[in-house]
Amino acid sequence: MRSNSRSDGAQRGSDASWASLGEFLRTQRESARLSLRQMARLTEVSDSYLSQIERGLFRPSAEVIKKVADALGVSAGVLYAKVGLLDRDDVAAVDDASAVIDLEEAIRRATRLTDEQKQAMLGVYHAFLHENDPPKAPGPKARKAGTKP
Secondary structure, eight states: OOOOOOOSTTTTTTTOOOOOOOOHHHHHHHHHHHHHHHHHHHTSSSSHHHHHTTTTTTTTOOOHHHHHHHHHTOOHHHHHHHTTTSSSHHHHHHHHHHHHHHHHHHHOOOOSSHHHHHHHHHHHHHHHHHHSSSOOOOOOOOTTTOOOO
């Protein structure tokens, strides 16, 4: 009998979390109205292996999880967190960074905007991001205003 654990680091997480991942992937695939064969073509992963993942029989590598996430249009970070490969806080940071890159790229590619309009939109967007950044704690060399070095 083949072992369902992997030596590539994808073995963290309980059996229940891997089974839960499989159920989630099946639900997402069915919601997208994709057959296993269609999913296999999109991911370049065999349909039999995808079926075994969905049934919780195998623990896919992070690379396979990423391919499946991309094919389903879901965040790979969320899938990694479901099985314990990432903390949920890390997922939020990764997803926030991806959203910034995606929006900036969409603005830059907008064909109906002039270069000046694109720069204005990016400027406003960056200003809002900066405004919402948490305050930074002063470093060890920080001095109060008006004090001498």
